[in-house]
Amino acid sequence: FADTAALQSLDAAHHVHSFADPKALAQKGARIITQGKGCYVWDNEGNRLLDGMAGLWCVAVGYGRQELSDIAARQMTELAYYNNHFGTSTPQMIELAEKIARLTPDGLDHILFANSGSEANDTIVRLVRRYWMLQGKPTRQTFIGRDLGYHGSTLCAVSLGGMSHMHGMAPEMLPGFAHIMHPHHYLLGDGLTREEFGLKAARALEEKILELGPDNVAAFIGEPLQGAGGVIDPPSTYWPEIQRICRRYDILLVADEVICGFGRTGEWFGSQLYGIQPDLMPMAKGLSSGYLPIAAVAVGAKVFDVLNEGGLLAHGFTYSGHPVACAVASANIDIIANEGLVDRVREDVGPYFHQSLRQLADSHPLVGEVRGVGLVAALHLVRDRAPKTFFAPEQQAAIHCRETLWDNGLIARAVGQAIVLSPPLVITRAEIDEMVDKLKAGLDATAAAFVI
Numbered sequence: 001f002a003d004t005a006a007l008q009s010l011d012a013a014h015h016v017h018s019f020a021d022p023k024a025l026a027q028k029g030a031r032i033i034t035q036g037k038g039c040y041v042w043d044n045e046g047n048r049l050l051d052g053m054a055g056l057w058c059v060a061v062g063y064g065r066q067e068l069s070d071i072a073a074r075q076m077t078e079l080a081y082y083n084n085h086f087g088t089s090t091p092q093m094i095e096l097a098e099k100i101a102r103l104t105p106d107g108l109d110h111i112l113f114a115n116s117g118s119e120a121n122d123t124i125v126r127l128v129r130r131y132w133m134l135q136g137k138p139t140r141q142t143f144i145g146r147d148l149g150y151h152g153s154t155l156c157a158v159s160l161g162g163m164s165h166m167h168g169m170a171p172e173m174l175p176g177f178a179h180i181m182h183p184h185h186y187l188l189g190d191g192l193t194r195e196e197f198g199l200k201a202a203r204a205l206e207e208k209i210l211e212l213g214p215d216n217v218a219a220f221i222g223e224p225l226q227g228a229g230g231v232i233d234p235p236s237t238y239w240p241e242i243q244r245i246c247r248r249y250d251i252l253l254v255a256d257e258v259i260c261g262f263g264r265t266g267e268w269f270g271s272q273l274y275g276i277q278p279d280l281m282p283m284a285k286g287l288s289s290g291y292l293p294i295a296a297v298a299v300g301a302k303v304f305d306v307l308n309e310g311g312l313l314a315h316g317f318t319y320s321g322h323p324v325a326c327a328v329a330s331a332n333i334d335i336i337a338n339e340g341l342v343d344r345v346r347e348d349v350g351p352y353f354h355q356s357l358r359q360l361a362d363s364h365p366l367v368g369e370v371r372g373v374g375l376v377a378a379l380h381l382v383r384d385r386a387p388k389t390f391f392a393p394e395q396q397a398a399i400h401c402r403e404t405l406w407d408n409g410l411i412a413r414a415v416g417q418a419i420v421l422s423p424p425l426v427i428t429r430a431e432i433d434e435m436v437d438k439l440k441a442g443l444d445a446t447a448a449a450f451v452i
């Protein structure tokens with residue numbers, strides 16, 4: 001590749017970045033990543049970085065899997081493209097749909113393909129509204145999501161989500177979307193036990209349904225564990241109560257599995273971990289480990305039967321069920337299954353990861369809480385643990401920490417006041433040890449910078 005400065009200069013001139021602060025980017029220049037193997041990526045200067053985020057929570061099977069590139073190459077030669085419009089299929093679409101249906105919770109047997117999590121969620125808004133129209137209840141239009149929920153960047157997905165900085169960008173919230181509180185015990189628990197708080201947070205749904213009028217509500221959407229909102233792992237009382245409320249008012253339940261799906265929580269799907277029985281389940285990321293863009297929506301019989309009776313579904317994308325992406329996703333699922341990665345997360349590396357992070361946190365004054373499950377975690381940074389005192393947002397302590405970690409060879413993410421980690425499912429105990437050593441150094445440097 002060209003030298004880094006030349007690439008950075010072209011990048012600055014022509015490439016519009018996602019979710020990057022333009023001032024910081026202009027100062028430092030883009031980080032140019034050129035290679036990946038296992039849990040590591042390399043930048044253009046040859047620096048090796050432990051990828052504690054698996055890209056964007058997606059590279060489940062790790063980088064550089066020869067079998068996936070071989071399958072992509074073979075499929076491109078055999079049939080590079082075909083679509084699923086007007087009654088066509090390819091063997092790759094059919095095989096993948098069947099494979100996903102076998103893994104999803106009971107009854108979610110009908111698979112619709114899309115190309116990104118955002119598209120999958122956008123699709124769900126259309127499917128659900130059509131479902132209610134066909135049921136003779138066209139007023140059931142409103143979706144209820146959660147503060148700090150993330151469901152993507154298209155107009156519908158932004159509106160489903162509860163990221164205020166995204167709503168405020170244009171401003172661009174669509175009508176027909178409402179939000180309730182998130183179940184973040186550490187931020188909002190206020191003297192309640194986790195279980196008490198879980199019930200309180202779930203009952204906000206009932207209040208919102210009554211405020212809007214049940215006949216106007218189409219569905220509730222939530223990530224089993226909220227990822228981009230800061231790894232908000234719900235109290236055990238939360239999802240059963242949400243489910244009870246959805247049933248009581250006949251509200252459809254959508255579990256967004258884009259991050260949780262394909263093993264990250266130690267189950268194939270987060271819904272299985274938390275005992276959720278969704279009517280619809282969008283998934284992406286781990287579906288192909290990010291090797292190619294592909295997403296899917298698993299649709300339960302209740303919704304599918306009505307849609308199917310309703311005739312032609314006027315919906316779909318040129319690349320829905322792209323044969324190369326389907327072939328790669330199918331092989332990716334085989335790797336996850338054959339290498340026992342889900343069990344490994346649940347029984348071995350997941351518990352080791354959390355135990356190691358907790359040990360680090362116990363001895364570090366900068367960490368107020370470690371939360372998460374399986375191979376997803378957040379370390380919430382605080383000025384003081386007791387009484388709990390947060391940094392002022394403008395201090396950007398988590399961003400400072402993230403930059404220090406990057407400079408020291410560990411990729412992590414800063415979300416609000418937390419450092420978030422979501423490594424590939426193939427991470428070893430030795431790599432977790434390396435991650436924790438680097439975290440300790442990064443936390444020490446941040447503590448020193450903020451004179452703690």
Ligand code: PLP
Nearest residue numbers: 116117118150151152256258259
């Ligand atoms: N849903 C969740 C839970 C996500 O975390 C994301 C992306 O991070 C999305 C949806 C959107 O997916 P995509 O970026 O593929 O559009």
